[in-house]
Amino acid sequence: MKLESASIDDLSQILASRELSATELTTYFLNRIDARSDLNAFISVEHELALESAAEADRRLRAGDQAPLLGIPIAEKDLFCTTGGLTTAASKMLANYRSPFDSTVSLNLKQAGAVRLGKCNLDEFAMGSSNENSYFGPVKNPWDTTRVPGGSSGGSAAAVAAGLCTAATGTDTGGSIRQPAAFCGLTGLKPTYGRISRWGMIAFASSLDQAGPMTRSAADAASLLEVMAGSDHQDSTSLPEPVPPYRQLIEQSIKGRTIGVVPSLLDGVSPAIVEAYQTCQSALASQGATFREVVLPHHTHSVGAYYVIAPAECSANLARYDGVRFGHRCEDPRDLQDLYLRSREEGFGDEVKRRILVGTFALSAGYYDAYYNKAQQVRRLIQSDFISAFEDVDMILLPTTPSTAFQLGENISDPVSMYLQDIFTISANLAGLPAISFPVGQAEGLPIGLQLIGPHLDESTLLQCVHQYQQVSDWHTRTPSEPS
Amino acid sequence: MTQPIDDQTLDRVAQLAQLSIPDEQKPSLKQAMNDVLDLVASLQDVATDDVEPMAHPLSISQPLRSDAVTDVDRSKMISINAPAVDGNCFLVPKVIE
Numbered sequence: 001m002k003l004e005s006a007s008i009d010d011l012s013q014i015l016a017s018r019e020l021s022a023t024e025l026t027t028y029f030l031n032r033i034d035a036r037s038d039l040n041a042f043i044s045v046e047h048e049l050a051l052e053s054a055a056e057a058d059r060r061l062r063a064g065d066q067a068p069l070l071g072i073p074i075a076e077k078d079l080f081c082t083t084g085g086l087t088t089a090a091s092k093m094l095a096n097y098r099s100p101f102d103s104t105v106s107l108n109l110k111q112a113g114a115v116r117l118g119k120c121n122l123d124e125f126a127m128g129s130s131n132e133n134s135y136f137g138p139v140k141n142p143w144d145t146t147r148v149p150g151g152s153s154g155g156s157a158a159a160v161a162a163g164l165c166t167a168a169t170g171t172d173t174g175g176s177i178r179q180p181a182a183f184c185g186l187t188g189l190k191p192t193y194g195r196i197s198r199w200g201m202i203a204f205a206s207s208l209d210q211a212g213p214m215t216r217s218a219a220d221a222a223s224l225l226e227v228m229a230g231s232d233h234q235d236s237t238s239l240p241e242p243v244p245p246y247r248q249l250i251e252q253s254i255k256g257r258t259i260g261v262v263p264s265l266l267d268g269v270s271p272a273i274v275e276a277y278q279t280c281q282s283a284l285a286s287q288g289a290t291f292r293e294v295v296l297p298h299h300t301h302s303v304g305a306y307y308v309i310a311p312a313e314c315s316a317n318l319a320r321y322d323g324v325r326f327g328h329r330c331e332d333p334r335d336l337q338d339l340y341l342r343s344r345e346e347g348f349g350d351e352v353k354r355r356i357l358v359g360t361f362a363l364s365a366g367y368y369d370a371y372y373n374k375a376q377q378v379r380r381l382i383q384s385d386f387i388s389a390f391e392d393v394d395m396i397l398l399p400t401t402p403s404t405a406f407q408l409g410e411n412i413s414d415p416v417s418m419y420l421q422d423i424f425t426i427s428a429n430l431a432g433l434p435a436i437s438f439p440v441g442q443a444e445g446l447p448i449g450l451q452l453i454g455p456h457l458d459e460s461t462l463l464q465c466v467h468q469y470q471q472v473s474d475w476h477t478r479t480p481s482e483p484s
Numbered sequence: 485m486t487q488p489i490d491d492q493t494l495d496r497v498a499q500l501a502q503l504s505i506p507d508e509q510k511p512s513l514k515q516a517m518n519d520v521l522d523l524v525a526s527l528q529d530v531a532t533d534d535v536e537p538m539a540h541p542l543s544i545s546q547p548l549r550s551d552a553v554t555d556v557d558r559s560k561m562i563s564i565n566a567p568a569v570d571g572n573c574f575l576v577p578k579v580i581e
Contacts (some may be wrong), residue, residue: 096565097565100558193541193542194541194544207540233549237540237544301530304523304524304526304527305527315501319502325565326562326565326566327565328567329567329568333577336579341503342504344501344503345505353513357517360501361488361489361493361517361521364500367488373537374527374528374530375524376538376539377537380536380538383538415516416522416523419520419523431541432542
């Protein structure tokens with residue numbers, strides 16, 4: 001068995017049987033990370049911390065601890081605050097920031113025994129769809145290093161796809177888990193808004209941001225979600241509902257499940273993705289799922305609503321970076337105003353500044369009703385469309401992306417064409433719904449992902465459907481070739 | 485559709501956002517912002533009379549907790565991130581002449 005592509009269940013078994021220690025496993029993965037520095041998937045590799053965690057995992061293993069992720073090597077998107085190292089959000093603004101606390105996600109993973117190998121690269125403050133907006137440079141897609149891994153959780157996706165860790169955390173504000181999962185051949189789940197605490201996850205757009213797992217399979221995603229999810233008194237928007245035993249539930253058959261399809265939304269999608277969509281439908285039908293057409297009349301307005309609401313919330317959230325208490329400060333400020341203006345100008349990258357300015361404009365006097373209020377009304381209509389559709393179907397199947405991974409540099413100078421990459425993923429964030437991307441094929445050696453969107457808090461059904469699909473397909477087991 | 489961002493609007497928005505923008509970047513930034521606003525312009529075609537704006541995906545109320553101090557003193561950990569400190573005070577340029 002190749003350790004770099006082994007499942008969480010397999011590695012847990014290897015560790016429990018003492019075939020390998022957590023320290024040996026951690027060392028193996030740290031060496032792999034160092035060997036693939038060309039991908040730029042990590043902002044910081046935490047060798048010492050990881051080996052300390054591994055030693056602790058070994059002690060717990062010897063003591064018979066049954067923690068679900070004991071000794072499993074993971075990576076975290078560098079948007080999660082963690083103690084012991086840096087937390088940068090891939091921004092010059094936070095390039096030297098040391099968090100005084102751990103995010104709830106990071107703490108939950110630590111308590112479950114996971115060994116964090118490092119912090120993954122991302123688009124600055126999670127704003128981007130290609131990972132080219134990072135202060136620490138772009139990440140390369142392990143399937144083709146001339147292409148983007150997607151974004152904003154591009155480092156997490158590249159790290160898992162290249163076998164540099166077993167699983168990784170991501171965050172998804174408009175598709176930032178699902179789009180890179182699709183581009184890198186992974187399973188990526190954006191849970192229901194509120195399912196996972198946002199405490200210690202650096203805020204971009206607070207009504208849309210949600211953490212989730214990025215893994216090779218639905219089974220691994222279920223294992224991670226069980227640990228990451230749950231109510232948290234530190235986040236008043238975290239949901240109080242108990243966390244189901246996802247890993248058990250996914251074993252159930254999908255016979256009798258009804259999946260919605262929206263044929264009109266396939267217009268303009270690359271032919272290879274449409275073909276993969278149809279093949280996937282056949283596979284799911286052979287397992288007993290039925291399909292029914294549904295309509296999502298306002299889906300086409302998702303991008304418009306999102307690119308008002310997300311920048312508006314971003315402009316408010318990023319107001320905290322003023323160069324006074326933490327973060328970048330300009331040299332020799334003349335006065336307080338000069339300190340604010342130049343620290344922010346120097347500390348933020350171009351895309352972040354564009355979004356702050358668009359958001360500030362949309363919230364400003366005289367424009368609020370025409371932009372922000374209108375976008376919020378359209379958001380309500382988009383959510384209502386889903387509620388109506390879920391009266392007839394259990395979930396909806398859509399492409400994750402209109403195309404496979406594009407070339408590095410291809411869209412970087414045209415923000416609007418970059419924004420349109422998110423056309424299929426944004427609506428789930430606006431409606432607060434769970435959605436999962438999973439690999440269903442390849443075109444010219446590049447992975448293709450499709451997406452299932454489900455009703456509020458029904459992650460189980462999505463994971464179950466993808467897990468059952470992965471019992472009769474092998475796309476999730478394929479790995480990119482490695483440099484010789 | 486007319487382009488909403490002109491030079492004057494860009495300067496006003498930048499001032500509101502507390503961002504200084506170098507003069508040579510203004511034309512391209514103005515264009516990029518207008519392109520984004522053009523992308524979102526189709527929202528105006530959607531009939532939204534009597535539609536309640538949706539600020540948040542959850543309809544939940546804020547939970548209450550007892551009014552007790554739960555935080556620990558992290559002042560040392562917090563001040564190590566500050567660009568300039570004196571004791572427990574963040575230093576900024578002189579505010580009052």
